[in-house]
Amino acid sequence: MDHARRLERWIDDRGGLAHATDVREAGFGRRAVDGAGARDLVRRLRRVWLYTRKAEAEELAAVRVGGRVACISAARRAGLWVPDAPGAHVAVPPNASRLESSGLILHWSIGPAPESSRTVVESLVNMLFHVAGCQPRAEALSVWESALNRGLTTVEVLRAVTWRSASARALVDAAVILSDSGLETFVVHRLRPLGLRMTQQAVLDGRPVDLLIGERLVVQIDGKHHLDPVQRRRDIAGDARLVLRGYTVLRFDYAQILFAWPTVLDAIVTAVAQGRHRPA
Structure with a gap:
């Protein structure tokens, strides 16, 4: 294999694009570069880059x-x-x-x-x-x-x-x-100054909920694993059962909790103001 073809293959092995300094340090001299260019095996871009047909457009x-x-x-x-x-x-x-x-x-x-x-x-x-x-x-x-x-x-x-x-x-x-601390702990820490009675991982309907405020207000917190469609359907079914048993369920995802906390807080305190944390 001649020098021009060797250079083409060497650049191909690196994704089709190489810096001229790397080419020189790999032992390819001016003759190999000029020869590959004359045969349109290798092209030059901005003087210091060499590329082949294998190079990606991006x-x-x-x-x-x-x-x-x-x-x-x-x-x-x-x-x-x-x-x-x-x-x-x-x-x-x-x-x-x-x-x-x-x-x-x-x-x-x-x-x-x-x-x-x-x-x-x-x-x-x-x-x-x-x-x-x-x-x-x-x-x-x-x-x-x-x-x-x-x-x-x-x-x-x-x-x-x-x-x-x-x-x-x-x-x-x-x-x-x-x-580290988790979304649930983050939420509890933010709500603690309100003086509400909160229970983490309270078991309702045979399953733990993320946070129970008072006796009837459930706050569910969706982390990344809740993006799974099967998990999502399970969450919706569980929420429906709790609502039918007289609970109010507020569900928030991680993006709302981390980046839109004022709206989350407003929903929770409004539910408390409506007495939804107390038995009917």
């Missing part, structure tokens, strides 16, 4: 504007859960040239982790940083939780990062709540 688009694949585009490549949204997300430095970026969602910001100029997909920490600033909080938290559940990072690691972003710090706090 990576080429990122390199073309001097950036790297970022945010939910990088999360999707890492096998994380991502919301179904169009467009390729690309992170570029704040001082990057304003090149044609049609079809791209640009992030003009620098994440907390330094990146090599030779990488085309941003690191996990920077990906989470951009997700936090780009996506609605509930969706962003789901991406972060996906990274934690897959073992790609830990809460301890995320807490130690200097995020420089209020949205990212809020997601760290939420991840800590979900992994």
